[in-house]
Amino acid sequence: MRDVPRSGEGLGVRKFVRLPYNAPTNFGLRTTDLEPRTTPMSGRLLHKVAIVTGAGSQGSGVGNGKAAAITFAREGAKVVCVDLSLDRAEETAAQIRREYGDAIACQADVADKSSCDAMTAFAVEHFGQLDILHNNVGIVMPEGVRDVTEADWNRMFSVNVTSMLFTSQAAIPHFETAGGGAIVNVSSVAAMRAYGVATAYQTTKAAIVGLTISLASQLAEQSIRVNAIAPGLVWTPMVEPFVTPELREGRRRSALLQNEGTAWDIAWGAVYLASDEARWVTGQVLTIDGGLTLTTRGVTR
Numbered sequence: 001m002r003d004v005p006r007s008g009e010g011l012g013v014r015k016f017v018r019l020p021y022n023a024p025t026n027f028g029l030r031t032t033d034l035e036p037r038t039t040p041m042s043g044r045l046l047h048k049v050a051i052v053t054g055a056g057s058q059g060s061g062v063g064n065g066k067a068a069a070i071t072f073a074r075e076g077a078k079v080v081c082v083d084l085s086l087d088r089a090e091e092t093a094a095q096i097r098r099e100y101g102d103a104i105a106c107q108a109d110v111a112d113k114s115s116c117d118a119m120t121a122f123a124v125e126h127f128g129q130l131d132i133l134h135n136n137v138g139i140v141m142p143e144g145v146r147d148v149t150e151a152d153w154n155r156m157f158s159v160n161v162t163s164m165l166f167t168s169q170a171a172i173p174h175f176e177t178a179g180g181g182a183i184v185n186v187s188s189v190a191a192m193r194a195y196g197v198a199t200a201y202q203t204t205k206a207a208i209v210g211l212t213i214s215l216a217s218q219l220a221e222q223s224i225r226v227n228a229i230a231p232g233l234v235w236t237p238m239v240e241p242f243v244t245p246e247l248r249e250g251r252r253r254s255a256l257l258q259n260e261g262t263a264w265d266i267a268w269g270a271v272y273l274a275s276d277e278a279r280w281v282t283g284q285v286l287t288i289d290g291g292l293t294l295t296t297r298g299v300t301r
């Protein structure tokens, strides 16, 4: 992956080894692994500038934000890797640069409006424009209805939902300058099915769907598309600490495809929704879950 020279902006010559479609699990694939692929890159996001929030990963693994940032860059985008932790953001940006992509790290707290304004200004100052906003940040608090405190409830809404309002408000003027843009909000299948004990998490993920539809309807006239992704039970560092091997196996078996998703599966959906190939798609929720939401066998605890 690393010895491919960057020839102009065409990154389409890279060679990777693709995981077989019928691989039952990714059990051999640690969350620390970079996705192996063989297909050449198509340059779908060439000439685009993207902000990816939560572009770092907990620990050394590859979470949804990190995978999206790297995949956007592999598809030709210039990426601003935003994270609360500058070290995490820098790690992702450095990985992109090692692959001859273009990325810069940015520290920001997306729950803070002024931080969102600063992050967006930084992106435009550095890369000259803004075309894509990938709202990936989301946190989990495993509290049931009887235990969730007012403070935790408000914190969950602040980080998971209000943040997306703030980042969108900051990005909209730049999208208007560019003649359009794409916002991708990361929701979850938790927005639409039983999910165990995570009251605030589920509620915020459903709120993201509402926010997505509301923004899509208000921004269509400015050619700003707003969509959401609902990932299924994906193997990422976010869930690694509390998913036992038994639960992991149960999660795998609960999907129709009987295999396990990774952050890379989610990243490809984000590439599509962010690209001009989705120019006629707005206000939608793209579920990427191996068929989980079609079954009645949900296993979450």
Ligand SMILES: NC(=O)c1ccc[n+]([C@@H]2O[C@H](COP(=O)([O-])OP(=O)(O)OC[C@H]3O[C@@H](n4cnc5c(N)ncnc54)[C@H](O)[C@@H]3O)[C@@H](O)[C@H]2O)c1
Binding pocket: 053, 054, 055, 056, 057, 058, 062, 063, 064, 065, 066, 082, 083, 084, 085, 088, 108, 109, 110, 111, 136, 137, 138, 139, 159, 186, 187, 188, 189, 230, 231, 232, 233, 234, 235, 236, 237, 238, 239, 263
């Ligand atoms: N893993 C799954 O099974 C799964 C399933 C459905 C949805 N999701 C969603 O995917 C998204 C994140 O996935 P991930 O794997 O990248 O998670 P992650 O836990 O690795 O988080 C990514 C980064 O977000 C950063 N972050 C946290 N709060 C922030 C803030 N206020 N401002 C800026 N950065 C902040 C963290 O520092 C971290 O580096 C979440 O929205 C999550 O709800 C995950």
